[in-house]
Amino acid sequence: MKPVAAVARATLILVGNPDLPPQDFKALIAYVKANPGKISFASVSAGSGAHYAGMILNQKAGLDMQHVPFAGSPPGLVQVMGGQIPLMFADGPTSLPFIKAGKIKAYGVSGKTRSIHFPNLPTFTELGYPELDISTWAGVVVSAKVPPALLDRINAAVLKAGAAPKVHDRLFALGFEPMEALSQAQLQQSVLSGIRTQRGHRQDLQHPIEPVGGRRHSPQSKYRSTSFPTKNEPARRRRDPYRAH
16 A cells, blocks of 8 residues: 555544543643552554553653553543543544543643644643654555556645645544645655654563554453452442542
């Protein structure tokens, strides 16, 4: 497959349950440090950018958060909203309606500039963690068999369509961020650069990241291994799932 054109970008946002005590990123870091091994973070899957983000934050900030992989953002966000898991690195489009509804709160966002959806939310770079500037893009890829002569034509057609007001407005409504227009060659170079960066993170972490598509841990069994109570545990423990027990 070859990347041909990108029309929008999806940010990565660190979100938490609204009842989680810390109100900003700095307080969150202090809170997690005070509860080593007792705070979990969810991601869309093991080996994903969201998974890497949590492990990088562990390393750079000296934390010991436990990872809980899910099959996509929605099931993870349900657990965060329900208080079973306190934190999640989730994509902006999926998180947007829940943040605006007050069902989850945001601590930081990826991107070189602040999100157009959350102008008051600091970027991870502003917060001192540029390594967390991880995002994905929405666009078009084609078979590697497509003749090179057609790639630039497809790129131009997709970028033109993406710039149309109705398409732009729809992407904005879905929670995507605008991104600069890239030629097919520029986009391919950007994708390759991202792959190299991710490989570098994997080596730096010196942590056995389970590849996407590999064996998954059961989120519920992982959940039971943390300090958070299950439904079958006493109500005394369920009153404050974020307190160290």
